[in-house]
Amino acid sequence: MNAVILLSGGLDSATVLAIAAEQGYQCHALSFHYGQRHRVELNAAKQLAANAGVKEHRIIDIDLAQLGGSALTDESIAVPEVAQEGIPVTYVPARNTIFLAYALAFAEVIQARDIFIGVNAVDYSGYPDCRPEYISSFQHTARLATKSAVEGQPINILTPLMSLGKAEIIQRGVELGVDYSLTVSCYQPSETGAACAVCDSCRFRKAGFAAAGVSDPTLYI
Amino acid sequence: MNAVILLSGGLDSATVLAIAAEQGYQCHALSFHYGQRHRVELNAAKQLAANAGVKEHRIIDIDLAQLGGSALTDESIAVPEVAQEGIPVTYVPARNTIFLAYALAFAEVIQARDIFIGVNAVDYSGYPDCRPEYISSFQHTARLATKSAVEGQPINILTPLMSLGKAEIIQRGVELGVDYSLTVSCYQPSETGAACAVCDSCRFRKAGFAAAGVSDPTLYI
Numbered sequence: 001m002n003a004v005i006l007l008s009g010g011l012d013s014a015t016v017l018a019i020a021a022e023q024g025y026q027c028h029a030l031s032f033h034y035g036q037r038h039r040v041e042l043n044a045a046k047q048l049a050a051n052a053g054v055k056e057h058r059i060i061d062i063d064l065a066q067l068g069g070s071a072l073t074d075e076s077i078a079v080p081e082v083a084q085e086g087i088p089v090t091y092v093p094a095r096n097t098i099f100l101a102y103a104l105a106f107a108e109v110i111q112a113r114d115i116f117i118g119v120n121a122v123d124y125s126g127y128p129d130c131r132p133e134y135i136s137s138f139q140h141t142a143r144l145a146t147k148s149a150v151e152g153q154p155i156n157i158l159t160p161l162m163s164l165g166k167a168e169i170i171q172r173g174v175e176l177g178v179d180y181s182l183t184v185s186c187y188q189p190s191e192t193g194a195a196c197a198v199c200d201s202c203r204f205r206k207a208g209f210a211a212a213g214v215s216d217p218t219l220y221i
Numbered sequence: 222m223n224a225v226i227l228l229s230g231g232l233d234s235a236t237v238l239a240i241a242a243e244q245g246y247q248c249h250a251l252s253f254h255y256g257q258r259h260r261v262e263l264n265a266a267k268q269l270a271a272n273a274g275v276k277e278h279r280i281i282d283i284d285l286a287q288l289g290g291s292a293l294t295d296e297s298i299a300v301p302e303v304a305q306e307g308i309p310v311t312y313v314p315a316r317n318t319i320f321l322a323y324a325l326a327f328a329e330v331i332q333a334r335d336i337f338i339g340v341n342a343v344d345y346s347g348y349p350d351c352r353p354e355y356i357s358s359f360q361h362t363a364r365l366a367t368k369s370a371v372e373g374q375p376i377n378i379l380t381p382l383m384s385l386g387k388a389e390i391i392q393r394g395v396e397l398g399v400d401y402s403l404t405v406s407c408y409q410p411s412e413t414g415a416a417c418a419v420c421d422s423c424r425f426r427k428a429g430f431a432a433a434g435v436s437d438p439t440l441y442i
Contacts, residue, residue, distance in 0.1 A: 062283060067323075067330050094326035097366045101322040105288050105315035128371045137362040144355040145318050 002026045002112035003158075004103045007057070009044035011183045011205060012118035012161055015169050017052050018176035019160045020116045029057040030106055032099060034064040034092075040193045044184045051179060060102060064092060096129035100138050104155060108146050113153050115142075120161045120169070135159055166208025174214055181217035194221045223247045223333035224379075225324045228278070230265030232404045232426060233339035233382055236390050238273050239397035240381045241337045250278040251327055253320060255285040255313075261414045265405045272400060281323060285313060317350035321359050325376060329367050334374050336363075341382045341390070356380055387429025395435055402438035415442045 003025035007013045020027050029049040033042055042059060049057035096119065103115045119130040128134060139157040143149045161169055173180065185205040186195035195202050197220040209216035224246035228234045241248050250270040254263055263280060270278035317340065324336045340351040349355060356378050363376040370376055382390050394401065406426040407416035416423050418441040430437035 060284065063281070064326065067326050092326075093329040093368070094322055094366055097322040097325055097362065098319070101315055101318040102288075104318055105285065105313075108314040109288050128368060129366045131365070134362065134365040137358070137365050141318065141355065141358040141362045144352070144358050145315055145350045147314070147349060150349045 001114070002028060002055070002107075002110050003114040003116060004107045004110070004112050005029045005054075005116045006099055006103055006118065007031050007045045007049060008118070009041035009048065009183065010118070010185050010201075011166075011173070011180060011208075012120060012169060013045075014048045014178050014180070014183045015173040015176070016116050016118040016160060017048060017054070018173060018178045020114075020158075021052050021054075022176055025114065027052065027054040028106065028110055028112065029054045030099075030103055031057065031059045032102070033059055033061045034095075034098075040189045040191075041184045043193075044182050047182050048179075051182070058106070062098065062102075064095070064098070067093065094129070096127075096134070097138070100142070100157065104142050104146060107155060108148050111148065111153075113148075114156045114158055116158045116160070118161050119159050120164065120166075122163065122165045132159070132162055135162070165211070166204055167211035170208050170212040170214055174212075185218070190221060194219045196221055222335070223249060223276070223328075223331050224335040224337055225328045225331070225333050226250045226275075226337045227320055227324055227339065228252050228266045228270060229339070230262035230269060230404060231339070231406050231422075232387075232394070232401060232429075233341060233390060234266075235269045235399050235401070235404045236394035236397070237337050237339040237381060238269060238275070239394060239399045241335075241379075242273050242275075243397055246335065248273065248275040249327065249331055249333065250275045251320075251324055252278065252280045253323070254280060254282045255316075255319075261410045261412075262405045264414075265403050268403045269400075272403070279327070283319065283323075285316070285319070288314065315350070317348075317355070318359070321363070321378065325363050325367060328376060329369050332369070332374075334369075335377045335379055337379045337381070339382050340380050341385065341387075343384065343386045353380070353383055356383070386432070387425055388432035391429050391433040391435050395433075400438075401435075406439070411442060415440045417442055 003020050005017050005020050005027050007017055007029040031042055031045040107115055121131055135157050142155040149155055185201045187199040187201050188196050195218050224241050226238050226241050226248050228238055228250040252263055252266040328336055342352055360378040364370045406422045408420040408422050409417050416439050427437060
C-alpha cells in the first residue's frame with residue numbers, strides 16, 4: 001500500500017517515516033526546497049529516506065521566498081534566540097497547507113490514500129497549522145478536492161506524533177532504529193550542519209533528548 | 222483593501238478580476254506557470270492584469286508536471302476532442318488546492334482577507350475542486366491555518382461566478398469592459414494562441430458567447 005510521507009529532514013518527520021515503514025507502507029517521501037535558509041535539511045532528508053528504504057524520494061522546488069513574510073525564508077528577518085509570546089516570526093505563511101496540497105496531488109498520482117505528516121501539538125512553537133482541528137479540516141477539504149476521493153478512495157491525513165511529547169517521539173524513534181544524528185532541527189544551522197543550540201527548535205530538541213534519557217547526537221556549535 | 226485574485230488568463234478569471242476591481246479592491250493578481258501546455262495563457266494573464274490596473278501581478282513557477290497525472294501537464298496524455306463521462310483527463314490533481322494554498326500564503330503576507338477565484342459549478346467540466354462544498358471547506362481550513370486568521374482576520378474565499386452560466390459570465394464581463402479577445406480558454410492552443418475549437422473548454426466558451434448574444438472574439442484555428 002502506497003503512502004506519501006512529508007519528510008523535512010527534521011527529527012519529527014524522520015520518526016514519522018520510520019513509523020509508516022514499520023506499518024508496512026510503500027513509502028513515497030516528499031520534500032521541498034522552499035527557499036529556506038537550511039538546505040542542510042534536504043541533505044538530511046535524502047539520507048533518512050535512503051536509510052528507511054523508501055520506494056522513492058521526490059524533492060520539489062517551490063519558491064516560498066518569493067512571497068516573503070518569514071524569518072525562515074526572508075534573510076531580512078532575524079531568527080530569534082529567546083522564546084516569544086504568540087506565533088513566532090519563524091512561522092512560514094500557509095506552509096503546511098502548501099505542503100499538504102502537493103502531498104495530495106502526489107497521493108492522487110500514485111494512488112495513495114494515506115498522507116503522513118509529523119505535526120505535533122505538544123512541544124511545538126505555536127504554529128496554527130500544526131493543530132488537530134487544522135489537520136482534520138484539511139482532511140475534509142482533501143476528501144472533497146480530488147477525483148480519487150469523489151470516486152470512493154477517501155484521503156487520510158495521518159499524524160502519528162500529534163499527541164506525543166518530544167521525549168516520547170524520540171523514544172519511539174530509537175525503538176524503530178532512527179539515526180537521529182542524521183536529523184536537523186536547527187532553524188539556522190551552520191554550513192557544516194552544526195546546530196545553533198539557541199533557536200526554539202534546538203531548545204525543544206535538547207529538552208526532548210534530556211527528558212527521554214537518550215544521548216543527544218546533535219553537533220552543536 | 223487588498224485582495225488576491227487568482228488569474229489564469231482565461232475567460233472566467235478575467236471576469237473575476239474585473240468584478241474585484243469594480244468592488245474597489247486593490248487587486249494583487251496571482252498566476253502560476255505550472256508546466257501546463259499553454260504558456261499562451263500567462264501572456265494573456267499579463268495583459269489582462271495590466272488592463273485591469275492591478276496593484277501587482279505575481280507569476281509563480283510551480284512544476285506540477287513533476288507529479289504528472291494530467292493531460293494538461295503530461296505530454297503523454299492526449300487532450301480529448303469529444304465530451305467524456307465523469308471527471309476528464311484534463312483534470313490536474315489537486316490543482317485548485319495548490320493554487321488556493323499559495324493564494325492563502327500571499328494573502329497573509331500582503332494582509333489581504335479576501336481571495337477571489339473564478340470557479341463555477343454550472344458550465345464546468347466536472348472537476349471536484351470547483352464545487353461550492355469544496356470551496357467552503359477550503360475556506361474553513363484557511364481560517365484555521367493562518368496566523369492572521371488566528372489573530373482575528375478570517376480569510377474569505379470569494380467565488381462570484383459560482384452560480385452563473387457561461388453566458389451570464391460573459392454578459393457581466395462585457396458590462397465591466399473585459400476585453401475577451403485577450404483571454405485564452407483552449408486546452409491546446411497553437412503557438413500563436415489560436416484556439417482548437419474542439420476541446421471541452423473551447424466548446425463551453427463558444428456556446429457561452431452564442432447564448433449571451435455576444436460576438437466571440439476568439440481566434441480559432
